[in-house]
Amino acid sequence: MKKLNIVDNSGKLFYIGGVVRDELLGRASFDVDIVYEGNAIEHCSGFGKVVRVNPDFGTVRVKIGAEEIDFASTRSETYPRPGHLPVVDKIGCPLKDDVFRRDFTLNALAKSVMTAEIIDYTGGLEDLKAGVLRVLHDRSFIDDPTRIIRALKFSVRFGFKLEEHTRKLQEEYLQNINYDMCYKRIKKELMETFNLNSQEAFERFYDEGIYKLVSPRGIVRPAVNVSEIVNIVGVRNPWIVYVGVLDLSILELTKIEQRILKDFMELRGQKFENDFDIYKAFSSVAPETVAMYGVWVDKAPVSRYVATLKDIKISITGEDLLALGIKPSKQYAEIFDAVLREKLQHPDMTRDDEIRFLLTL
Ligand code: CTP
Secondary structure (H helix, E strand, O other): OOOOOOOOOOOOOOEEOHHHHHHHHHOOOOOOEEOOOOOOHHHHHHHHEEEEEEEEOOOEEEEOOOEEEEEEOEEHHHHHHHHOOEEEEOOHHHHHHHHHHOHHHHHHHEOOEEEEEEEOOOHHHHHHOEEEOOOOOOOOHHHHHHHHHHHHHHHHHHHEEEOOOHHHHHHHHHHOOOOOOOOHHHHHHHHHHHHOOOHHHHHHHHHEEEEEEEEOOOOOOOOOHHHHHHHHHOOOOOOHHHHHOOOOHHHOHHHHHHHHHHHHHHHHHOOOHHHHHHHHHHHHOOOOHHHHHHOOOOOOOHOOOOHHOOOOOOOHHHHHHHOOOOOOOOHHHHHHOOOOOOHHHOOOOOOOOOOOOHHOO
16 A cells, blocks of 8 residues: 555545545555544644645645645535435544445455554445445435445455355345436446446346346346357457447437447448458447447347457558549549459459459459
């Protein structure tokens, strides 16, 4: 865990949440959350140069040496609008109250910066050992349904199981979803979960009905290995391949994401007669769209495209046609297509072969 370059003998400064969990699991952690039991703005501003303060949340960013570190005040929260961001109830509350606003016991562990003692108010250590995800109270998913996707993410990432009562609470919530929720957070969790490219996440997301958080419409997942298709196509951030078949309009998609889905909608009704059709369809769309076709429509043409067709390119250009005395016109595209069609059948064709062939047209 990152060593803090500060002198603090208050005994009230704690690492908290993911960073403690990850250290106990022997995994790397990317962001370090630190909480002060009390008012962090007052207490931590003296550690270095204050870069930013947010009095509403009681947080302060301080530059210590070359590093900028965020310190949060302990805070309790309530959810006046379930499914939306909580509001801060009290800043500077006891650490215990801060811990109990969190999602799962494994994320509710604190570690004293001064003594390195682990503070465990919720049984997180035991659950960590047992490989179990457990919510802290029965309203957890009602307050924040994104936690259902977070549970999937953590359970796939760490190989953990949902504790029985937590699983029941999930089932109950999924039978009675309140669709008035913050979809920005849902999108973030979907992305983080499915960018793990996990087949298990795919199967559980559909089989356990977690997909209903996004779209109430029923869906049966295809019996394919998505993770394998994603790998053969080479999609780097594959989340949309896993969920793009749902109605995602509710998620505020980027222009690129909209394009991927639009192209998929256009392709999904198509059946391909030959290699040329496959090549034409897949070479002009994003890898995500190709993988989506493989998952949700038919894997065979995708495998064929990736293994055999993808790297075939014709060598002749417009300049070659001009040199042969063919005037630029619509005919160029037809010639290129005809040469491509031939080359897909004879990939060893050289540039001279291509020219010889086009002269026969
Ligand atoms: N948290 C929560 N409910 C959420 C999101 C976050 O209770 N819906 C709490 C958890 O205690 C979590 C902490 O806020 O540990 C920080 O959240 P985040 O950075 O999203 O999670 P990490 O646990 O750090 O997970 P990751 O490793 O995926 O970043």
